[in-house]
Amino acid sequence: MNQKMPVQPSAKTRDKLLDSAIGLMRRQGYAGTTVDQICERAGVTKGAFFHYFGSKEVIGRAAVDQWCLGRAEQYRVDLGNPAEDPLVRINRLLDGLIESIRNPPDKMVVCLLGMLSQEMALTHETMRTQFCRHLEGWTGFVAELLKEACISHPGHRAFDPDQVGWLLNSLWQGSLLVAKTTGNPQIVVDNLEQAKGWISSHFVQPGGDS
Amino acid sequence: MNQKMPVQPSAKTRDKLLDSAIGLMRRQGYAGTTVDQICERAGVTKGAFFHYFGSKEVIGRAAVDQWCLGRAEQYRVDLGNPAEDPLVRINRLLDGLIESIRNPPDKMVVCLLGMLSQEMALTHETMRTQFCRHLEGWTGFVAELLKEACISHPGHRAFDPDQVGWLLNSLWQGSLLVAKTTGNPQIVVDNLEQAKGWISSHFVQPGGDS
Amino acid sequence: MNQKMPVQPSAKTRDKLLDSAIGLMRRQGYAGTTVDQICERAGVTKGAFFHYFGSKEVIGRAAVDQWCLGRAEQYRVDLGNPAEDPLVRINRLLDGLIESIRNPPDKMVVCLLGMLSQEMALTHETMRTQFCRHLEGWTGFVAELLKEACISHPGHRAFDPDQVGWLLNSLWQGSLLVAKTTGNPQIVVDNLEQAKGWISSHFVQPGGDS
Amino acid sequence: MNQKMPVQPSAKTRDKLLDSAIGLMRRQGYAGTTVDQICERAGVTKGAFFHYFGSKEVIGRAAVDQWCLGRAEQYRVDLGNPAEDPLVRINRLLDGLIESIRNPPDKMVVCLLGMLSQEMALTHETMRTQFCRHLEGWTGFVAELLKEACISHPGHRAFDPDQVGWLLNSLWQGSLLVAKTTGNPQIVVDNLEQAKGWISSHFVQPGGDS
DNA sequence: ACCGTCGGGACGGCCCGTTTGT
DNA sequence: ACAAACGGGCCGTCCCGACGGT
Numbered sequence: 001m002n003q004k005m006p007v008q009p010s011a012k013t014r015d016k017l018l019d020s021a022i023g024l025m026r027r028q029g030y031a032g033t034t035v036d037q038i039c040e041r042a043g044v045t046k047g048a049f050f051h052y053f054g055s056k057e058v059i060g061r062a063a064v065d066q067w068c069l070g071r072a073e074q075y076r077v078d079l080g081n082p083a084e085d086p087l088v089r090i091n092r093l094l095d096g097l098i099e100s101i102r103n104p105p106d107k108m109v110v111c112l113l114g115m116l117s118q119e120m121a122l123t124h125e126t127m128r129t130q131f132c133r134h135l136e137g138w139t140g141f142v143a144e145l146l147k148e149a150c151i152s153h154p155g156h157r158a159f160d161p162d163q164v165g166w167l168l169n170s171l172w173q174g175s176l177l178v179a180k181t182t183g184n185p186q187i188v189v190d191n192l193e194q195a196k197g198w199i200s201s202h203f204v205q206p207g208g209d210s
Numbered sequence: 211m212n213q214k215m216p217v218q219p220s221a222k223t224r225d226k227l228l229d230s231a232i233g234l235m236r237r238q239g240y241a242g243t244t245v246d247q248i249c250e251r252a253g254v255t256k257g258a259f260f261h262y263f264g265s266k267e268v269i270g271r272a273a274v275d276q277w278c279l280g281r282a283e284q285y286r287v288d289l290g291n292p293a294e295d296p297l298v299r300i301n302r303l304l305d306g307l308i309e310s311i312r313n314p315p316d317k318m319v320v321c322l323l324g325m326l327s328q329e330m331a332l333t334h335e336t337m338r339t340q341f342c343r344h345l346e347g348w349t350g351f352v353a354e355l356l357k358e359a360c361i362s363h364p365g366h367r368a369f370d371p372d373q374v375g376w377l378l379n380s381l382w383q384g385s386l387l388v389a390k391t392t393g394n395p396q397i398v399v400d401n402l403e404q405a406k407g408w409i410s411s412h413f414v415q416p417g418g419d420s
Numbered sequence: 421m422n423q424k425m426p427v428q429p430s431a432k433t434r435d436k437l438l439d440s441a442i443g444l445m446r447r448q449g450y451a452g453t454t455v456d457q458i459c460e461r462a463g464v465t466k467g468a469f470f471h472y473f474g475s476k477e478v479i480g481r482a483a484v485d486q487w488c489l490g491r492a493e494q495y496r497v498d499l500g501n502p503a504e505d506p507l508v509r510i511n512r513l514l515d516g517l518i519e520s521i522r523n524p525p526d527k528m529v530v531c532l533l534g535m536l537s538q539e540m541a542l543t544h545e546t547m548r549t550q551f552c553r554h555l556e557g558w559t560g561f562v563a564e565l566l567k568e569a570c571i572s573h574p575g576h577r578a579f580d581p582d583q584v585g586w587l588l589n590s591l592w593q594g595s596l597l598v599a600k601t602t603g604n605p606q607i608v609v610d611n612l613e614q615a616k617g618w619i620s621s622h623f624v625q626p627g628g629d630s
Numbered sequence: 631m632n633q634k635m636p637v638q639p640s641a642k643t644r645d646k647l648l649d650s651a652i653g654l655m656r657r658q659g660y661a662g663t664t665v666d667q668i669c670e671r672a673g674v675t676k677g678a679f680f681h682y683f684g685s686k687e688v689i690g691r692a693a694v695d696q697w698c699l700g701r702a703e704q705y706r707v708d709l710g711n712p713a714e715d716p717l718v719r720i721n722r723l724l725d726g727l728i729e730s731i732r733n734p735p736d737k738m739v740v741c742l743l744g745m746l747s748q749e750m751a752l753t754h755e756t757m758r759t760q761f762c763r764h765l766e767g768w769t770g771f772v773a774e775l776l777k778e779a780c781i782s783h784p785g786h787r788a789f790d791p792d793q794v795g796w797l798l799n800s801l802w803q804g805s806l807l808v809a810k811t812t813g814n815p816q817i818v819v820d821n822l823e824q825a826k827g828w829i830s831s832h833f834v835q836p837g838g839d840s
Numbered sequence: 841a842c843c844g845t846c847g848g849g850a851c852g853g854c855c856c857g858t859t860t861g862t
Numbered sequence: 863a864c865a866a867a868c869g870g871g872c873c874g875t876c877c878c879g880a881c882g883g884t
Contacts, residue, residue: 013842029329031241035877046878047843056877110332117391118328119239122320132392166388167381167401174384178376181327181341191377198408223867245853257868260855433847447752451661455873467848470875530752537811538748542657542740551811586808587801587821594804598796601747601761611797618828643863665857676858677864686857841884848879859868 014052016042021063026110029119030060060116061130067112068134074100075141086148087203093142094192097172101179101188109185114173139165149203156203164199171195224262226252231273236320239329240270270326271340277322278344284310285351296358297413303355304402307382311389311398319395324383349375359413366413374409381405434472436462441483446530449539450480480536481550487532488554494520495561506568507623513562514612517592521599521608529605534593559585569623576623584619591615644682646672651693656740659749660690690746691760697742698764704730705771716778717833723772724822727802731809731818739815744803769795779833786833794829801825 020042024033035056039049053059078096079089101109117131143165150156175188230252234243245266249259263269288306289299311319327341353375360366385398440462444453455476459469473479498516499509521529537551559582566581595608650672654663665686669679683689708726709719731739747761773795780786805818 027332029239029241031239032329032333034875036875045844047845049843050878051841051843054878108332114387115328118325118387119242121391122237122318123242128391128393135388135391163400163404166397167404170384170388170397170401171377171381172384173387174380174382177324177328177383177387178345178380180331181338181345183338183342187376187380190373191380194373194377201411244851246851255868256854256870257856257858258866260853261866261868264854266853449659449661449749451659452749452753454871456871465848466850466874467876467878468846470873471846474874476873528752534807535748538745538807539659539662541810542738543662548811548813552813555808555811583820583824586817587824590804590808590817590821591797591801592804593807594800594802597744597748597803597807598765598800600751601758601765603758603762607796607800610793611800614793614797621831664855666855675864680858681863684858844881844883846879846881848877850876852873852875854872854874856871857869860866862864862866 013042013044013048017044017049017052017059018063018066021059022067022112023106025060025063026108026112026115030056030116031119057124057127061127064113064116064127064131064134068137071111071113072137079145086145086152087200090142090145090149090199091196093145094196098189098192101185104185109176109179109188111173111176114176117173118177135169139169141165142168153203157201159202164202168195223252223254223258227254227259227262227269228273228276231269232277232322233316235270235273236318236322236325240266240326241329267334267337271337274323274326274337274340274344278347281321281323282347289355296355296362297410300352300355300359300409301406303352304406308399308402311395314395319386319389319398321383321386324386327383328387345379349379351375352378363413367411369412374412378405433462433464433468437464437469437472437479438483438486441479442487442532443526445480445483446528446532446535450476450536451539477544477547481547484533484536484547484550484554488557491531491533492557499565506565506572507620510562510565510569510619511616513565514588514616518609518612521605524605529596529599529608531593531596534596537593538597555589559589561585562588573623577621579622584622588615643672643674643678647674647679647682647689648693648696651689652697652742653736655690655693656738656742656745660686660746661749687754687757691757694743694746694757694760694764698767701741701743702767709775716775716782717830720772720775720779720829721826723775724826728819728822731815734815739806739809739818741803741806744806747803748807765799769799771795772798783833787831789832794832798825 017038020038021033024037024041035046035049038059039046042049049059053062074096075093078093080092082089113131113134116127117135121128121131139162143161146161146164150161171191172188175191179185179188227248230248231243234247234251245256245259248269249256252259259269263272284306285303288303290302292299323341323344326337327345331338331341349372353371356371356374360371381401382398385401389395389398437458440458441453444457444461455466455469458479459466462469469479473482494516495513498513500512502509533551533554536547537555541548541551563581563585566584570576570581591611592608595611599605599608647668650668651663654667654671665676665679668689669676672679679689683692704726705723708723710722712719743761743764746757747765751758751761769792773791776791776794780791801821802818805821809815809818
């Protein structure tokens with residue numbers, strides 16, 4: 001009975017490799033990360049690596065998917081009850097991002113999707129497509145919330161939810177880049193706070209408080 | 211007078227290498243660009259490369275500096291006469307950015323500074339410092355204009371020019387990243403137009419339409 | 421029983437690399453030998469090389485150890501029965517050296533230890549230490565024999581066995597160097613014959629012909 | 631009149647290069663020494679190097695010649711008055727060698743001739759020939775002295791002066807090698823002292839002092 | 841199915857010994 | 863006498879298969 005523990009023999013070699021790749025590539029990028037490093041950090045040999053992932057590109061792709069899956073999960077938690085005011089939920093989403101910067105789980109303020117997009121978009125067409133899908137997913141997700149907010153708040157100023165979605169996405173990615181380079185995560189917080197105010201300004205009545 | 215062929219006699223091998231490196235690294239990043247590629251594109255041999263740049267890192271650094279120098283030059287042109295209204299000048303700066311996206315001189319919508327920052331900030335401390343300086347330079351440059359605008363337009367809303375500077379910088383870098391990944395440069399244009407409107411909103415009198 | 425082909429299945433890639441390195445470095449020295457040459461001569465690729473030896477220095481070190489191991493084995497054979505007269509055994513050792521010159525197994529009259537010592541002693545401190553150990557080993561080995569001989573032959577002239585050991589070691593290494601340069605191995609033979617006579621002179625009774 | 635000082639404009643660039651090469655190659659060998667190092671140590675540019683020496687091999691050859699020239703000069707000084715007893719002069723020669731070890735002018739106990747011979751004898755036939763000539767020169771020089779001693783001391787024991795010359799040469803080179811590797815120059819001194827005693831033993835009358 | 845050992849090529853960055861123009 | 867440019871080659875090592883054992 002003691003042989004071959006049925007439940008996760010060793011936390012799933014595959015998952016360890018994936019986690020290892022995510023951690024490494026978030027720091028060093030795709031080209032800067034070697035298969036050897038991934039294996040070493042995961043505590044397995046190259047044989048195992050190529051058993052689960054036929055090539056470096058495959059694990060790169062899987063890593064991004066896995067990363068975005070985790071992020072989406074977090075967003076769902078941050079948003080809270082779908083029955084609430086969409087505007088409140090949007091703010092909670094942004095607050096969640098801010099919180100993820102203020103207390104990064106792994107002391108690293110880096111989005112794997114942005115990292116690899118920057119690096120490979122122009123050279124790996126198929127990966128670019130995959131990254132684009134994730135980017136559009138996030139933007140569409142936010143745009144959808146904005147549309148709901150527009151319905152809930154009829155007196156809002158006119159704007160294009162999709163455009164605002166892309167702006168937020170761009171601002172988020174750019175903020176991470178700048179924060180990483182300056183070594184000052186506070187910039188992300190400031191930027192998102194400003195964005196929150198800007199979004200709110202779309203939903204207040206021009207002279208309605210008099 | 212006819213000696214020394216007027217048409218770039220050798221266009222300065224060093225400059226050719228630098229241009230080559232800038233072009234390649236904007237597309238493929240630092241790690242993705244090989245010294246051989248740089249040499250081949252510049253039409254020189256490895257010997258020449260090593261003569262001018264002792265290592266790949268050196269040319270990487272020089273490439274970023276050269277790139278930012280060229281950008282700064284462009285900004286100076288875009289801004290126009292320093293005697294004019296600072297707010298007008300800021301808009302011209304943003305219009306210049308928009309124009310550089312609409313008609314990219316080299317069909318590539320990528321900022322070398324952002325590219326290499328993303329890739330190397332966490333792994334090459336010394337380069338990070340250099341990149342940070344350039345980023346701060348741009349932000350400070352914009353913040354300065356905003357401060358002048360605040361003086362010229364006393365009735366403006368209260369805001370922190372530095373924070374706005376960082377927001378614009380982040381938005382710009384993030385927009386480029388997103389545009390590259392989606393393959394849709396229009397996003398940059400839309401984002402900057404929205405930013406223009408947002409900035410303007412800081413300088414309009416609340417009840418100034420009467 | 422027929423599995424595992426009895427005739428060296430692959431003669432152990434590692435050993436082939438080692439033999440190759442020994443042969444090459446004995447002829448060309450350390451710096452003059454390239455990893456590619458070692459691989460080519462061994463009939464394997466660089467991948468195999470790097471698998472067994474992490475660097476050129478590692479194989480250099482291993483080659484010297486392997487070489488000295490082989491030599492020590494030969495000395496043991498040459499010396500013969502430990503129960504015999506130490507003086508006779510010493511002469512057999514020197515005769516063995518002479519024989520190895522007269523009929524060199526590989527047509528090369530070169531000691532790898534001397535070759536690499538000459539080349540690297542002043543520039544690779546850690547290797548120098550290793551070489552020194554081997555040199556001291558040989559000298560101590562001979563000195564030990566001399567001490568035994570002194571005991572067996574009480575009427576010997578006074579001398580320091582260690583000093584004589586170093587002299588023989590030096591003479592041996594220098595003889596190989598000179599023989600290689602002049603292309604005349606006979607010099608080694610002559611030198612060793614003279615050394616034999618000189619050693620014998622320590623053990624003859626001054627007026628012992630009566 | 632003050633331009634272009636006629637007497638050595640700058641201590642002869644050529645000589646500086648030669649000295650530089652000698653110093654470097656004595657430490658690192660031929661392959662381990664780069665032309666750049668030679669130039670840097672000499673304080674000149676590569677242009678100057680190739681002006682005076684068409685290739686690395688040429689300066690290597692010249693360095694050995696220059697080195698041996700300097701040594702020969704020293705030997706002449708050590709030997710003293712040619713009218714004296716040849717046996718005394720031989721001892722003075724060996725004492726000179728010992729002194730050069732005890733107080734090495736440049737803190738380095740290395741003979742360039744031995745260094746390059748070891749390294750290149752088997753791979754550079756033409757250089758081997760040159761080195762061989764120098765080696766034969768020294769040996770013949772010593773053998774000549776021994777022959778004179780034999781004439782001056784008729785009661786000597788029978789021996790072949792050439793063989794003894796080669797033995798001394800071999801011992802000298804081997805001693806340097808061993809001293810360098812062990813880091814113990816005293817070995818050279820001990821070896822030469824033993825050699826002196828051995829030579830003397832050829833010239834004392836067996837029982838002739840009674 | 842899982843995973844470790846061994847090996848294969850192909851470059852990557854660096855740098856070396858030279859030649860060329862001046 | 864020198865700065866500039868040239869190729870080629872070296873060491874390292876990277877990404878990846880081919881087996882073989884469990």
